[in-house]
Amino acid sequence: MARAAKPRENKDKKARDLPTGIALLWGEQDQPARGPKPSLTPQRIAQAAVTLADAEGLETVSMNRVAAEFGVSAMALYRYVPGKTELVELMVEAVLSEPPDLSAASSGWRARLSTWAHRQWAVYQAHPWLLAATAMRRQIMGPHQLAWMDAALAALEPTGLTAGQRHQVFLLVAGQVRNLAQQRADFDEDHNREWGRLTSELLNRHSDRFPALTKAIADGAFTPTELDPLDFGLDRILDGVQVLIDRA
Amino acid sequence: MARAAKPRENKDKKARDLPTGIALLWGEQDQPARGPKPSLTPQRIAQAAVTLADAEGLETVSMNRVAAEFGVSAMALYRYVPGKTELVELMVEAVLSEPPDLSAASSGWRARLSTWAHRQWAVYQAHPWLLAATAMRRQIMGPHQLAWMDAALAALEPTGLTAGQRHQVFLLVAGQVRNLAQQRADFDEDHNREWGRLTSELLNRHSDRFPALTKAIADGAFTPTELDPLDFGLDRILDGVQVLIDRA
DNA sequence: ACAAGATGTTTACGCTATATACAGTGGTGG
DNA sequence: CCACCACTGTATATAGCGTAAACATCTTGT
Known part of the structure; x- marks a missing residue:
């Protein structure tokens, strides 16, 4: 909480998204004030991906497939997770x-x-x-x-x-x-x-x-x-x- | 030599191509009689893929990229190699x-x-x-x-x-x-x-x-x-x- | 000479991750 | 109260992947 949401200063495109990914891993995310309530969380997404991987293997874990598990479009996941790499990191943390x-x-x-x-x-x-x-x-x-x-x-x-x-x-x-x-x-x-x-x-x-x-x-x-x-x-x-x- | 080329009895599509891949790895391929001379060999393809991987990493080794190295289309490689999996196996054998x-x-x-x-x-x-x-x-x-x-x-x-x-x-x-x-x-x-x-x-x-x-x-x-x-x-x-x- | 078989290309399909532009929602400052 | 705007989710599009299928072209055995 507390930290004001920085207006997304990705100059390097995907090079310096590390901090975002780290914040995700450490659960240091501040929930937004205005706007619709989020219907998902990074953790719920990761959990769905984990059960999917357990059942059908890691190769079937695609953004589309995981999103389908919640009945949303694939792009919706990107509101919660920067990319697939970070999703997999969350999966690892979840099972450990x-x-x-x-x-x-x-x-x-x-x-x-x-x-x-x-x-x-x-x-x-x-x-x-x-x-x-x-x-x-x-x-x-x-x-x-x-x-x-x-x-x-x-x-x-x-x-x-x-x-x-x-x-x-x-x-x-x-x-x-x-x-x-x-x-x-x-x-x-x-x-x-x-x-x-x-x-x-x-x-x-x-x-x-x-x-x-x-x-x-x-x-x-x-x-x-x-x-x-x-x-x-x-x-x-x-x-x-x-x-x-x-x-x- | 000697073994007559079986007319490709892939009933399982890609399940039972193992023998083909193994024959490749062990160099037990019989050269064809009729038709144009092959311009490539599995080994030359694998070697090109190896130098490519050494220089730019395995992730840049795609069929297109390797084929470009010889100035041919990607599909041409499939005349010599059953698929990418087998190509990678050939690469491993080559460097070992x-x-x-x-x-x-x-x-x-x-x-x-x-x-x-x-x-x-x-x-x-x-x-x-x-x-x-x-x-x-x-x-x-x-x-x-x-x-x-x-x-x-x-x-x-x-x-x-x-x-x-x-x-x-x-x-x-x-x-x-x-x-x-x-x-x-x-x-x-x-x-x-x-x-x-x-x-x-x-x-x-x-x-x-x-x-x-x-x-x-x-x-x-x-x-x-x-x-x-x-x-x-x-x-x-x-x-x-x-x-x-x-x-x- | 001709047929057969092998080579290489073109085209197309389904899949992937994700960038971009847009529509709807709802809390908050004027 | 209401307009604004941050936020959510969707639709569309791009670039790339491996590879199946159809086709033209070339070479050789008969």
């Missing part, structure tokens, strides 16, 4: 919501980071489009995204690592979750079967070119295994971090 | 080329995996669009991609790990390279400065909400540091793998 309270859930940096990763993973599983949405370019972070980051960094504080190291470890763990989401997106059930069939046929014809791969497949490296991929990678990473800590 | 000979370059699984990661990282740096290109959906792997995978798996064979574990470790290391590329794509120089400025202003206003993050920034966790991010993550991961090996 508040991070879990790690200090309550578990004790010790390792257990806390581990539950952090599992919670984050749960979000990726619930909203498979999240990976693609955050993989797009030039992200600005909203409060929820920062809160997740804060939670992970807080868990790392008692380790005795330097600030730079803690940051790197955070990136490492966050990356592991993203990677797993990526792998899941690449190989769904059907595709995996098809890929395996075609690739094995090709490998039979070129087995001399890929000896290690051929052997790995023969040894069942690609058949679904009992070890959870998230935990496997996480354990390796955290073991490595533990080594670093012990060394200091 | 043959993996390095790790057994010659270094000895020991750790050194070999490390150089593997560095070589892969070099490719990502030379072609920043590679991340986005491989992040797209439903990839089928070409021979070069499989060759890189084979090289990494070969390096892991002397570790004594199970086939499943070796596969997981491979995914872990490959993921680390991808993650770094992702971070580089997210935060280029200019954007980083701008992000830091805006975020620090927001953090000043909400420092109570993000105590650990605020402290981390104050401690210089985000200022460019001397430790190489690729090596830092890699060292943690490989340390963790070493722990696993020792335990067995």
Whole structure:
């Protein structure tokens, strides 16, 4: 509230709309005085887009499609959201919501980071489009995204690592979750079967070119295994971090 | 050669064109008998698309733009490439080329995996669009991609790990390279400065909400540091793998 | 020589995001 | 009270995308 609405000084057209987008993400928007009551809010729009993406995938989330969800024209959305980029940012913020309270859930940096990763993973599983949405370019972070980051960094504080190291470890763990989401997106059930069939046929014809791969497949490296991929990678990473800590 | 050209039995329209795309990737195309000589090849098209993407980014690689590079119409490309998806796959195969000979370059699984990661990282740096290109959906792997995978798996064979574990470790290391590329794509120089400025202003206003993050920034966790991010993550991961090996 | 098959162009369709111009609504200052 | 004007929503238009379909042109096997 309070801040007078600046009369839209977009000299750079779309270059410096960052502040507008940021204000949106942080909910710092002042409602207008005169004129008809808005029938929508950025949050309601984002929520509709989220349920749409959950149901039919991110690629079906177009301005037209989302607007149709409210029975309005596509251009109506631009009264609430500067553009599609910002809409996607709002979607991300919407599904992230508040991070879990790690200090309550578990004790010790390792257990806390581990539950952090599992919670984050749960979000990726619930909203498979999240990976693609955050993989797009030039992200600005909203409060929820920062809160997740804060939670992970807080868990790392008692380790005795330097600030730079803690940051790197955070990136490492966050990356592991993203990677797993990526792998899941690449190989769904059907595709995996098809890929395996075609690739094995090709490998039979070129087995001399890929000896290690051929052997790995023969040894069942690609058949679904009992070890959870998230935990496997996480354990390796955290073991490595533990080594670093012990060394200091 | 040899295989008679099937008269294009696309009943599913675009669902079962996979074999066509695969044949392209593996160079198993038979040249036609009658008709004018083709003025292009899939490889030349892909190469032009690669240099275009290197120079102006993947988003400017459109069928029209690539076709213009040869002075032909956009539709002419469809005589050589089934669609844009397959073109991008060809681009990926083109820039990957043959993996390095790790057994010659270094000895020991750790050194070999490390150089593997560095070589892969070099490719990502030379072609920043590679991340986005491989992040797209439903990839089928070409021979070069499989060759890189084979090289990494070969390096892991002397570790004594199970086939499943070796596969997981491979995914872990490959993921680390991808993650770094992702971070580089997210935060280029200019954007980083701008992000830091805006975020620090927001953090000043909400420092109570993000105590650990605020402290981390104050401690210089985000200022460019001397430790190489690729090596830092890699060292943690490989340390963790070493722990696993020792335990067995 | 002729037919067959391959190449390349033209045209068109449906889709995307969004700029622009306009119509209706309703709170507020004169 | 009423006119103004900020604000909402719509209609229209543009530029671009990938690609389907119809067509003309060229080359080669028969």
